[in-house]
Amino acid sequence: MAVRVQREDFDPGAEIAALTAGNTAVGGLAVFVGLVREMAENRQLSAMTLEHYPGMTEKMLERIEAEAKERWPLEASLIIHRHGRLEPGERIVLVAAASPHRDAAFDACRFLIDWLKTQAPFWKLEEDSKGTGTWVEARESDEEAAGRWQ
Amino acid sequence: MAVRVQREDFDPGAEIAALTAGNTAVGGLAVFVGLVREMAENRQLSAMTLEHYPGMTEKMLERIEAEAKERWPLEASLIIHRHGRLEPGERIVLVAAASPHRDAAFDACRFLIDWLKTQAPFWKLEEDSKGTGTWVEARESDEEAAGRWQ
Amino acid sequence: MRLLYFAWLKQKTGVTEEEVELPGEVTKVSELLDWLAGRGEGYAEALANRKTIRVAVNQEYARADDPVKDGDEVALFPPVTGG
């Protein structure tokens, strides 16, 4: 169980290898990686800046992870979320869950990202080719996705 | 879109990096890795041997992948499945789906592994510490999981 | 009380962080927002639509009726959009 909020990039391969290394109770590992897209709702982006609330962010991510561990039999889990300015193609977030069983790994992984999206204090500022910044509005579909787990 | 059936191990990090490299349309990448567990239904395993039907296996995996591509807006997908003798902790299978949207990536990834488990001609022979081999029986829960996508 | 502003709330108020002394009649979140809105044009604009504002008291999500007091760390921000 680990949570990291960082400016720098991460290596998904190394992270997921470390997550299950030497643990022969793991039958399934589900991973989600979120990346910066070049197009957002038909606008071309040159970059995105992620602001966050240091302290509360880590606290919320740890709580989300603890909640996942309560709900599913997890052998390991990981949340990494970057902040600062990121360009299209860059990694933003990684969530992973490892369990003896595949359904638990999938459900927990999806829960982690769904809850993160509605609970963790991050805000995205999209920057278009002219350098104009627009704060991304929260999507109802994210609330609905998080609602799946109530 | 790619399918590989192979004896040798694979590198999940390198595979998923290659899957989205240079593709700034990808917003989410979902990955599942299946591993050999040491315990199966309370029996201690020393190894597992995966037999398959060369030719038909690739054909079925390609069909499953094509079906996923029909159903979800995928930018990339990958199925790698190993065969031969594998010990606890070794990787068996990787399925991955990349899409502009997270829900599509998750759904497609889960569909790939659910259908693979009921459609692709692989058979597991479990080997206990005395070297006794037991063919794994198909699980109803796998049929049900695949049924989700009907 | 320590106040923190994030995303467009920071831009509209022009403030990242400030220390304020609460008037005695401000005892809950909704009263705090009302009081802040009266502190100037930037604040009034930032707080115009309460539906788009989330509040955390001591790093916990809080509702309109939740209590606030001197010494608290209170953060104001829009609905989150990470991930």
Add this chain to the structure above:
Amino acid sequence: MRLLYFAWLKQKTGVTEEEVELPGEVTKVSELLDWLAGRGEGYAEALANRKTIRVAVNQEYARADDPVKDGDEVALFPPVTGG
């Protein structure tokens, strides 16, 4: 016809692969299984419980009533357990 056997069907029949010439009355999957079951003890045992047997004709899943003919590649195996 080329016959392939996998997993415990291979162990029980003792055969991985064989070429057979079909009697004229064998025209569908169920008839093929009946005919094979009469070819010896290992076959009879392997084919005793049809519910546990899957058949692929030319690498496509087939049902009891699907046709078979000389020249086909027919595989017999238990329900799959990969992934």
